[in-house]
Amino acid sequence: MEPLRKLRSRTVVLAKDHVDTDQIIPARFLKCTDKKGLGKALFSDWRYDEAGAPRPDFVLNRPEARGASILVAGDNFGCGSSREHAPWALVDAGFRAVLSTSIADIFKNNALKNGLLPVVVEPAAHARLLAAPGAELAIDLADLSLTLPGGGVAHFPLDAFARYCLMNGVDELGYILAEAEAISAFERARGER
């Protein structure tokens, strides 16, 4: 996992509430057995028409979306399934942060495991972000801040442990495995081993 300390990028605005994981990546793309290359399936049914040609009016297909790594979306982003293919697809397509007023629990967990920063902001800040597609933002994990279009700074919450993992590019597995003795003791205390 690439460490993520600061991020500077233009935004892509997808102003829809309740964007579910079936939209982020439809289930027919989940038959893979690795995680590579899922970016091309990102938002597939919104991005491409029935013949597979890009829909020019979809935000991700517009020229100004190219190279953007911050997605600003509507309320309750990522609701639905537990498929980690959703953050895999977003990261593969170049995204490193998703901003919304709320982000579904399982999606948020999965995003954090893959170096994709879930940013939850207040409605007022969110409204400014929605109104300024393509705005250049700077996100800093050191003080959990982001610059807002037209000036000013907003702060966002992030679990201390999740922040440590993101900033250092480490996953949780090493930490859990380091607790092997405590886990064995727990099992023994339950009379299992």
Added chain:
Amino acid sequence: MEAEAASHRPRTLFEKVWDAHVVKPETPDAPAVLYVDLHLVHEVTSPQAFSLLAERGLRLRRPDRTLATMDHSTPTTPRGPGGAWVYGDAQAEAQVRRLSENCRSFGVELHPLGDAAQGIVHVIGPELGATQPGMTVVCGDSHTATHGAFGALAFGIGTSEVGYVLAAQCLLQRRPRTLRVNVDGRLPAGIGAKDLVLAIIAKLGVGGGTGHVAEYAGPAIRALGMEARMTVSNMSIEMGARAGMIAPDDTTFQYLSGRAKTPRGEAFEQAMASWRALPSDAGARFDREVSLDAAAVEPMITWGTNPAQAIPVTAAVPDPALAADAGTRASLESALRYMGFTPGERLLGHPVDVVFIGSCTNSRLPDLREAATVMKGRKVRLRTLVVPGSAAVKREAEAEGLDRIFRESGAEWREPGCSMCIAMNGDHLERGQYCVSTSNRNFEGRQGAGGRTLLASPATAAAAAVAGAVADPRRLEG
């Protein structure tokens, strides 16, 4: 002293299960290390997790706490000539094969296609008695909340976490908030668990349970059988709650008694004694409480593109012009456009192309009986798939002749699996088709690109099948 005081504080069902599984308590700097009793595995969300173990040279910590089946990508059509399964495509077949290989090399108990205990992961866990009160249960699937119907803490995880649990039998978790959904009164005759849970989700909203574990309580919940409780708990995630729970009681114990993986004899008595201590204590505090009157619930159906967009089957779809704010208006307009409904339109009589009866929400024996009661002696007027949740459900249904009722009505009686709930196995809608479905998600394209899903109970789905249109199961003609 402090510990003693804590042990006398009234606790919720959730708190009791959580507390009993904390290997290491959470601090401001780190989440709790939470022990997992049962890890359910299927072909879609596990290959990359097994690869993680292989890459890091790790072994599976507790094969005895890991149980695998294949359900999502598997065919539900009968075996072809020569006994071979006919897969939707080569990728689906390769994914299923990968699960077999992984289970063999890591020593996981697997119930493969054709096995007597194969089926949808959330159907077979309870059926085998693997799911038990007070357990922590996880699976790389958001409908893991199903198992909470037994008073287990059960939630969906992503593939990275599947790998962590395979390797360490533990997860890092922050303690979620608690929400109690009190369902007073009694459900009217002919109104089922699916109607109830759609009414709950419509009331709370598609994100209303985010950050919470929901406990369903009250006389209307107590009156439900285990399969109906599973239907309710199953859809917790559709309001954003990762887990739903229902206190275990005699209904639960009766269901579990004598199942393959439940304790026997004296051990069962002991287990029952500890399970009886699990229900939320009087005076236990929830972060949030909501109440609902069961007597007011009607047959429900969704009209939109998320499960909270549900209305009584006799009602009219909403008019965005009446929405409280611009955001809601935009959501309603977008859903109506996708579904091809006009504001204020009534759904009764709206033509339907396909009916799907199945999924981890509604594919158990009582669900099939409910559909069969409606379809018996009637002919279906459209393509109707009846897909049992497991090989065991299929056998039981056939033993009581339900398969004959479905076949004689003109419906397709399939092999067990997720099938058209998620449309990964070749069972899918065509663009623009309407499907009344007993599954759990009506997201755009969920049942096939461009397909339009109306979620409902088995009775309402069966009524649509015989009427050829959206129908009220209480007022069927003929």
